[in-house]
Amino acid sequence: MDLRARMVAVAAGLMALTACSPLPQAALVYSSRVSFGVTVTSAPASASGPTLSIGYDQLDAAYVPVSVAGANKSGTSDLALEQIRAKYSNDQQPQGQQDAANLAKVNDYLQAAKTADATKSSIQALSSQKAPIDPLKSQVAVATSRLSQLKAARLDTREAASQLQDAKGQLVTAQTANQAIDSQIKQLTPSLTVAEQEAAAKRPAALEAAKQLGLVREDALSVYGRFDGKSDAQTATVGLAIGKVFSTGIAAQSLAEGAGRAAAMDAYTNCLLAAKAAGSDGQKCTDLSAASTGAIR
């Protein structure tokens, strides 16, 4: 076999092997390296192949697998790509249970708000049924005046007396009906107060639950690392981000959001202290804090 035939055979063999090779089941790899001298590397992230570095060289990297080859569900021998994802939420329960619990909180609040609205509507409907008393009082006053005039003129007062009697009867009837309505309203008012308080008490949990329903975080696997070696107790504050920090995926999201909230809380505390020193009640601080929390969300 001459050289050309051997090369063709080798190429064909390599192509056949390539076709059969499965996708690598890559692990999550985190690497931090510092070198002085000559370094030859072939980092997976480098598309240009091996790298030669002379002198100082530093690499901080995380190689995060985003998919893995798995068995094909259709039953064929072909490998199927499956995404590797990490799901995070602030609850230790499985996601399905979390959703159900959050949904229950939202529905609970909606039911309480509906009850409060229904009670309020009933009270408004009863109030609208109350008869106007003032026109009837005016009618009684007119009839009384006319009867007095007729009596002074020594005229026949029977018709005027009858009209006065009718007017008084209408007024008493209306007042009795209104008293009955007032009594019903009085009975409903405590229920309305309770329903509104219940709804108000359930609202924060429902709002949080509604946010959680929309906060199912999903991202690639992630790594967080610090490299500068300056570690002290000060890292427990917002200053955690000071220094050389490496963060990927959901860790970056959560840590950035956590730092933002911590900063907002510090600002709120400082605002309250300033308001207290100035003799204010700090309501503006609360409003700003609420706005800032909403912005972070």
Place this chain on the structure above:
Amino acid sequence: MARALIVPACIALAACTQIRVVQGGTTAVSYRLGVLQLQSDPDAPLLVAETTGFGVVPLADGTAVGWTRQLLITSKDPDRCQLIVVIRTAEEAAAIREQLQKGGGSLEHVCEVNTHQGG
């Protein structure tokens, strides 16, 4: 001729390499002379290896001649370690946990690696 010179030169340059392997909460430190090849345990769910060496130092993705320090962490089990937190002190670990919780993150499936004390 050149190949015959390279091999003794490499062996001579590989004066000393310190390897610190952290696995399952225990740390093992060893010193080796000569040209080394590092092979991680393919079945280890979480493996931390810190290599410091002078001379010819083996790297996970190559080789260095000179002074090198490399920290390598591999996780084969994505269900167990969805987030790997590399920290240096217990205070820093507590701060990270607090920040994650403030940010709405979960502490489930989080693996902490303390590079000073072991995993």
